[in-house]
Amino acid sequence: MAFLIIDRRPQGRNKSAVNRQRFLRRYRKHIREAVADAVNKRGITDTDRGDQISIPRKDVSEPIFRHGRGGRQHRVLPGNKEFITGDKIKRPEGGAGDGGGGEASNTGEGMDEFVFELSRQEFLDFMFEDLELPNLVKKQLKETEAFKYIKGGYTNEGIPARLNVLQSLRSAKARRIALGGAIRRQIKLLEKELAALEENDGDEDRISEIKAELNRLERRLNHVPFLDDFDLKYNNIIQQPLPTSNAVMFCLMDVSGSMTQDVKDLAKRFFILLHLFLKQTYKKIDVIFIRHHTVASEVNEEEFFYSRETGGTVVSSALEMMLKVIRDRYPLADWNIYAAQASDGENWQDDSPKARDLLMNSILPLVQFYAYVEITKREHQALWNAYESLLEKHGDSFAMKRVSETADIFPVFHELFEKKSE
Amino acid sequence: MSETTLIVEGSEWTFENLENLELEIGRIAEGYRLDTYPNQIEIITAEQMMDAYSSTGMPLGYHHWSLGKQFLSTEQKYKRGHMGLAYELVINSNPCISYLMEENTLALQALVIAHACFGHNSLFKGNYLFKTWTDASAIVNYLVFAKGYVADCEERHGLEATEALLDSCHALMNYGVDRFRRPNPISAEQEQQRQIEREEYQQQQVNDLWRTVPQKDEASDVDGPRFPEEPQENLLYFIEKNAPLLEPWEREIVRIVRKISQYFYPQRQTKVMNEGWATFWHYTLLNTLYDEGLVNDGFMLEVLQSHTNVIFQPEYDSPNYNGINPYTLGYAMFTDIRRICEAPTDEDRRFFPEFAGKDWLDTLHHAMEDFKDESFILQYLSPAVIRNLKLFNILDDDKNEEIEVTAIHDDNGYLRIREELANQYNLSKQEPNIQVFEVDLRGNRSLSLQHIQHDRIPLDKDDATEVLKHLHHLWRFDVLLDSIQEGKVTNSYVCADASVHEAGDETPG
Numbered sequence: 001m002a003f004l005i006i007d008r009r010p011q012g013r014n015k016s017a018v019n020r021q022r023f024l025r026r027y028r029k030h031i032r033e034a035v036a037d038a039v040n041k042r043g044i045t046d047t048d049r050g051d052q053i054s055i056p057r058k059d060v061s062e063p064i065f066r067h068g069r070g071g072r073q074h075r076v077l078p079g080n081k082e083f084i085t086g087d088k089i090k091r092p093e094g095g096a097g098d099g100g101g102g103e104a105s106n107t108g109e110g111m112d113e114f115v116f117e118l119s120r121q122e123f124l125d126f127m128f129e130d131l132e133l134p135n136l137v138k139k140q141l142k143e144t145e146a147f148k149y150i151k152g153g154y155t156n157e158g159i160p161a162r163l164n165v166l167q168s169l170r171s172a173k174a175r176r177i178a179l180g181g182a183i184r185r186q187i188k189l190l191e192k193e194l195a196a197l198e199e200n201d202g203d204e205d206r207i208s209e210i211k212a213e214l215n216r217l218e219r220r221l222n223h224v225p226f227l228d229d230f231d232l233k234y235n236n237i238i239q240q241p242l243p244t245s246n247a248v249m250f251c252l253m254d255v256s257g258s259m260t261q262d263v264k265d266l267a268k269r270f271f272i273l274l275h276l277f278l279k280q281t282y283k284k285i286d287v288i289f290i291r292h293h294t295v296a297s298e299v300n301e302e303e304f305f306y307s308r309e310t311g312g313t314v315v316s317s318a319l320e321m322m323l324k325v326i327r328d329r330y331p332l333a334d335w336n337i338y339a340a341q342a343s344d345g346e347n348w349q350d351d352s353p354k355a356r357d358l359l360m361n362s363i364l365p366l367v368q369f370y371a372y373v374e375i376t377k378r379e380h381q382a383l384w385n386a387y388e389s390l391l392e393k394h395g396d397s398f399a400m401k402r403v404s405e406t407a408d409i410f411p412v413f414h415e416l417f418e419k420k421s422e
Numbered sequence: 423m424s425e426t427t428l429i430v431e432g433s434e435w436t437f438e439n440l441e442n443l444e445l446e447i448g449r450i451a452e453g454y455r456l457d458t459y460p461n462q463i464e465i466i467t468a469e470q471m472m473d474a475y476s477s478t479g480m481p482l483g484y485h486h487w488s489l490g491k492q493f494l495s496t497e498q499k500y501k502r503g504h505m506g507l508a509y510e511l512v513i514n515s516n517p518c519i520s521y522l523m524e525e526n527t528l529a530l531q532a533l534v535i536a537h538a539c540f541g542h543n544s545l546f547k548g549n550y551l552f553k554t555w556t557d558a559s560a561i562v563n564y565l566v567f568a569k570g571y572v573a574d575c576e577e578r579h580g581l582e583a584t585e586a587l588l589d590s591c592h593a594l595m596n597y598g599v600d601r602f603r604r605p606n607p608i609s610a611e612q613e614q615q616r617q618i619e620r621e622e623y624q625q626q627q628v629n630d631l632w633r634t635v636p637q638k639d640e641a642s643d644v645d646g647p648r649f650p651e652e653p654q655e656n657l658l659y660f661i662e663k664n665a666p667l668l669e670p671w672e673r674e675i676v677r678i679v680r681k682i683s684q685y686f687y688p689q690r691q692t693k694v695m696n697e698g699w700a701t702f703w704h705y706t707l708l709n710t711l712y713d714e715g716l717v718n719d720g721f722m723l724e725v726l727q728s729h730t731n732v733i734f735q736p737e738y739d740s741p742n743y744n745g746i747n748p749y750t751l752g753y754a755m756f757t758d759i760r761r762i763c764e765a766p767t768d769e770d771r772r773f774f775p776e777f778a779g780k781d782w783l784d785t786l787h788h789a790m791e792d793f794k795d796e797s798f799i800l801q802y803l804s805p806a807v808i809r810n811l812k813l814f815n816i817l818d819d820d821k822n823e824e825i826e827v828t829a830i831h832d833d834n835g836y837l838r839i840r841e842e843l844a845n846q847y848n849l850s851k852q853e854p855n856i857q858v859f860e861v862d863l864r865g866n867r868s869l870s871l872q873h874i875q876h877d878r879i880p881l882d883k884d885d886a887t888e889v890l891k892h893l894h895h896l897w898r899f900d901v902l903l904d905s906i907q908e909g910k911v912t913n914s915y916v917c918a919d920a921s922v923h924e925a926g927d928e929t930p931g
Contacts, residue, residue, distance in 0.1 A: 004517070005440055008464045009524055019476070022585070023490030052498075062488055063593055063888035065854045071879030073818045076843040078746060079737025080814040080830055088824035089816070116494035 024122070030055045031118070035126040039273075039410045051123055054113035128277055131417040147239045158234025167233035175231060179224045187217050247282040247368075248330050249275060250339035252318045256293040257310040258346050263375045267342035268305050269409045270373055274340050277417065282336065288325055292318035298325065315347045315355040315383060323362055337367040345374045345381025352386035359387070364394050371416055372400035429716045433724070435528040443532050444539065450710045451540040455783060456703065458543040459558060460517040463535070471523050472496050474511050482565040484572035484678075486588055512538040514546045514689065516558035529724035532717075536707040541700025548791045549695070551688035561685060568678045575671050587672055590892035591658065591679035596853055598658030598680035599687045653857035653872065657893075658683070660858050666867060667898040676896070691794045691849055698752015699790050702760075705729055705753070735811065746846075754807045755798070759786055762804060769805055773836075795847035803840045805831075815842045820878075854881055856903070868900035869893070875907040883913075890917040 024031060034053045067073075083089075118126070154167050194210045197203065251271045253264070278285050289304035290296055293311035296318040322339065330337060347355065364370060374384050380402065390398050401412045429442045440463065451458070466474065476492035483489070511521040520538040522531055546552050576584045591598075654660045658680040662673050689696065712722045735750040736742040762770045763782035771778045777785045789802060808831045815829040815838060829835035829842070845851055859872040871893075873881055886903065894901045894917040905913040 004461070005437060005444075005463045005465070007437070008466045008470065008521075018485045019487065019490035020493055021490065022485060022487035023494060026487045026585075058884075060491055061885075061888075062589070063885040063892070064596060065856055065873075065889050066882050066885055067852075067854055068880045068882035070820045071875065072820075072877035073879060074815060074828075074842045074845065075818065076746070076813055076815050076839055076846055077738035078735055078811045078813055079739065079743075080812040081737075083814055083827045083830055085827060085830055085832070085835060087827040089827065091818070091823075091825055114491070114495065116498045 027055055027060065030059065032126055032129065035118075035123060036410050038123075039127060040407050051118055052115055053118050054115045057114045060114045124276065124280060128280055128417075131277065131414065149237050150240055152236045152238040154233040155236040156230065156233065158236070162235040162237070164233045164235050168227070168231050171233060172227045172231035175228060176224055176226070180221050183217050183221050187214060187221070190214050190217070246284045246286070246334055247278050247336040247338060248286040248288060249278055250288050250290060250322050250325075250337070251304065252290050252292070252322065252339060252341040252343075253304065254293070254313055254315070254318075254343040254346070255291045255307075255309045256313040256346070258313070258344050263344055264305055266375050266403055266406060266409060267373065269406065270342060270403070270413065271340060273409065273413045274338070274371070277413075278338060286330075286335075288322075290318050290321050290325070292321070296321040313343075313347050314351050315341075315343065316351050316358055319355055319358045319363060323358070323366075326366060332366060338369050338371075339363070339367055340371045340373065342373045342375060343383060344376050345383045347381070347383045347386075349382065352382045355383065356386045356390060359398070360390055360394070364390070364397055367397065370398050372398075373412070374400065374402045375404070376402065377404045428718055430528055430532075430721070431718070433527045433529065433720075435526070435531045439528060440522075440531060440535070444535055446711060446716055447532070447536050447540060447707050450707050450714075451536075451544075451703070454703075454706070455787065456540050456544040457547055458518065458540055459515075459547050461539040461543065462517040462519045463539065464519060464521050465524055466521050467524055468500070471511070471521065472500060474521055482562065482569055483682075484569045484588075485576075486592075487585065488589075488592065510534040510538045512542045513561075514542075514552065514556060514558055514685075515561050518543040518546060518558070519562075527724065529721045530728060532708060532711075532721070533704050533725050533728055536704035537700045540707060541703040542696060544703075545692070545696055545699050545790055548787070549688070549692060549794075550792055551691060551794055555688050556685055564681070564685075568682065571674065571678065575675060579671060584675070586895065587675055588679065590895040591676055593889045593892040594657050594661075594896075595679060595683045597856065598656060598683040600656055600659070600684065601687075601850065649861050649863050650858060653859055655855075655857045656680075657856070657858060657871075661893075661896050664861070665897050668896065672896075688794075691796070691847075694748045694752040694755075694795045694847060695790065695793065695798050696752070697748045698754075698756050701729070701732060701749050701753040702756035702786075705757075737812075750811070751807075754810060755802055755804070756786060756789070758804050758807050759789060759802055761806070773804060774802075796844050796849075799847060800840060800844040803843060805836045808836055808839055813839050813843065815839050851876060854879075859904075866900060868902060869897045871901070871903045873903060873905040875905060875912070878907055880913065881905055886915055887917075890915050893917065 031053055034055065035051075038051045038053070154164060190210050190213060194207065194214070197207050197210070253259070253267050255264075275285065275287060287301075289299050289301060291299055291304055291309070292314065293309050294314045294317065298321065299307075318341075326332075326337065359370065372383075372387055374381065384400065384402070387398075387400055391400070399416050401416060403409055403412050429446055430439050444461065444463070472493060476489055476496050510523075513519040518539065520534070520543075522534055526534065546556075546558060552558075572584065572588070650660070658676055661668070662676040662680065665673075665676075668676070708717075708722070708725050711717050733747070733750045733753050735747045736744070759777075760782045762774055762778050763780055763785050766774075766778035789798065793801060812831055814827055814831065815835070817826045817828045819826075829838035831839070855874045855876065857872055857874075858869065860870045862868045862870070890901055890903055900916065900918040902917075903915040904911045905915075
């Protein structure tokens with residue numbers, strides 16, 4: 001009996017990927033809503049993963065003509081235990097399973113939601129769809145100082161270390177063939193004639209004449225050099241400007257007494273979103289945490305979010321700290337700088353103008369984007385009012401929003417980074 | 423037991439192992455006169471299995487979001503451990519392609535080979551429905567053609583338009599089947615060759631139909647011949663040939679969906695037989711293998727465990743109950759036919775005088791070749807099987823307060839249960855009987871359908887409304903559907919300009 005065993009494992013992975021993408025595309029709107037929902041519901045630490053998405057089942061259903069309930073329906077069922085012919089049973093509430101077909105519902109129970117899993121990447125794509133990092137392009141074009149070297153064919157000039165032997169010999173051979181062609185053709189003709197003459201004991205003079213000529217030609221052929229200067233080929237290496245792919249993200253937060261743990265949680269959510277978002281674009285991201293009350297300090301993440309401090313608030317201290325860190329460790333040429341500041345908006349009365357000036361004169365010219373998030377349920381605070389004047393002049397690299405509860409975070413984030421129409 | 427050496431050892435499979443198994447099982451199968459197409463076994467990963475699974479076993483099918491939906495839900499359930507994957511998948515083609523998952527153990531692979539490569543395969547080759555309705559040698563090429571054509575349409579006419587068209591066709595897929603007329607064999611080559619000619623020709627035909635300029639007042643008085651003269655049950659065929667505004671490529675896609683639906687029609691009608699036959703044979707073949715001493719006890723225990731899982735039937739009140747398991751029912755029936763032949767009781771002689779005590783292999787082959795689920799059950803469901811599965815029949819009549827048990831597994835009930843169960847597998851009773859009734863040729867070109875109710879069973883309203891929208895998408899003029907109970911319209915649906923509303927009387931309840 002003929003048969004054949006084929007190993008298909010190496011090929012055709014993800015054949016359904018196309019169909020899967022079709023599905024995601026079709027239900028884009030639903031999925032985006034679900035993603036935004038999920039982001040808000042999630043714990044702070046696990047924003048960075050895929051998730052289950054559910055869509056109302058009726059929206060994804062594929063209708064066919066089928067029987068509804070009612071009329072006279074017979075049904076044969078297995079596993080009779082107590083019934084005898086003629087027994088009456090009360091009609092169960094809700095739906096009795098479909099008879100016969102067996103595949104009426106593939107879950108066994110009526111489910112109102114179609115649930116499926118999005119991978120981490122898909123989830124993030126949906127999350128940050130329609131968002132863009134402001135001022136990204138500008139920096140990349142302007143400030144490229146890193147280069148990478150790539151092969152770019154061959155050149156005729158170069159340093160010995162880059163000599164490409166294969167290409168050189170190849171071109172030498174081509175040259176030899178080209179230059180020697182005519183001579184070789186003549187030699188061939190003469191040899192033929194010579195052979196004919198010798199066979200028929202032909203004219204002696206002609207034979208020696210030919211021999212001399214052959215000699216001369218051989219010599220000429222030998223003069224074609226094996227390797228000439230212009231045969232030499234060198235590997236060509238070209239410099240390609242490399243867009244800076246490093247980013248540093250500054251998280252600035254007020255930890256004065258007025259910032260409660262809840263407020264900090266909100267701030268943290270915002271910082272995490274920003275971090276995730278930057279990660280979509282940049283290969284390497286440094287995160288610098290700077291917290292401040294009346295004085296600022298650079299701390300690790302743990303301390304940033306959880307240690308308690310009390311005291312007044314001097315925002316400018318944090319800004320100065322940030323400037324110092326940039327100056328010391330993050331040369332502008334190599335780094336894209338993003339900063340997000342979260343605060344409940346309270347500040348020493350006379351510090352706010354100072355903070356504003358610092359931002360305007362020193363910080364905003366350096367950074368790609370600076371976002372200020374005011375977390376408060378009350379009306380706008382001192383810092384907001386001070387910052388407001390920045391919006392006009394620096395609207396492209398500075399933005400501020402107010403957040404009052406968890407549900408605001410994602411929408412606010414969305415607004416901050418919404419794609420601006422060109 | 424004889425002292426023959428084992429052909430396989432250990433629980434890991436190798437390609438060599440599989441070949442040996444195939445050869446041995448094939449030899450035994452030949453002894454049982456199982457006639458099969460050549461086998462092509464393909465080893466795939468779990469992920470690939472999910473792919474294949476979600477494309478309804480047609481790995482070469484065209485792309486569509488609904489398959490992505492299937493894939494997502496399969497993946498979800500598999501990852502969460504709610505379901506195991508099918509061990510195998512087999513395609514009714516020549517050569518017969520079976521998919522084996524690499525995760526399977528050696529014993530499972532053996533079971534799958536026996537099940538798919540010899541069980542399903544021989545039914546595909548031997549059963550009368552498949553013989554007359556499908557052409558195993560052409561299907562793969564046809565699917566490739568269809569896939570290419572759909573992709574081409576997506577490029578030429580846009581993804582949205584193509585997808586929307588396929589959606590509409592899928593909604594009517596079950597109504598794209600000729601139930602009684604044998605379809606023309608499908609061939610990818612011919613399809614391609616004739617495509618252009620046909621496109622032109624079809625368009626011409628359709629235009630002919632609509633050539634009459636509507637004459638409002640006079641025409642309505644005159645009763646011209648009705649069109650169609652007879653009600654048409656193949657809705658997709660009717661649309662392909664007569665829908666007034668479809669473009670040629672759209673007709674072609676309707677045709678593709680219709681052809682594929684037609685190809686699967688026999689499979690939908692032989693679920694019980696197909697699974698039962700394959701299960702009976704994997705059990706019998708592997709047991710023979712064991713009896714010959716070619717495999718060891720551990721191997722056989724694993725086979726038996728999987729076999730038991732496959733034929734598990736939850737009872738009606740179990741939370742896992744999801745209809746009658748076709749594997750269980752089919753396996754029980756084929757096994758019982760063999761028992762009736764080999765060791766008939768008086769009861770068996772009374773119920774099955776034609777074959778009780780006769781050669782079991784002849785009887786079994788006859789049963790496989792000449793029946794479909796409905797007739798198979800009507801002919802062969804024995805009292806013993808009814809007793810074992812403790813089948814009972816209930817009548818759910820919306821005119822009565824309560825559900826009535828009308829038959830159980832006793833002398834008075836056997837025939838009744840057999841008949842009702844057979845009905846349960848009668849596709850033309852399972853699916854609402856809907857036919858094209860009339861097209862208003864002279865007026866507003868509306869398409870009228872009729873649903874003939876059986877036992878007063880109504881249509882599912884939500885779905886019917888949705889399907890009508892799809893029908894409207896294809897027909898592009900008003901579509902009406904009357905649901906008829908004993909000559910009286912109880913419910914009608916109208917879809918005009920894609921807005922559907924129910925009209926007429928509501929059915930009680």
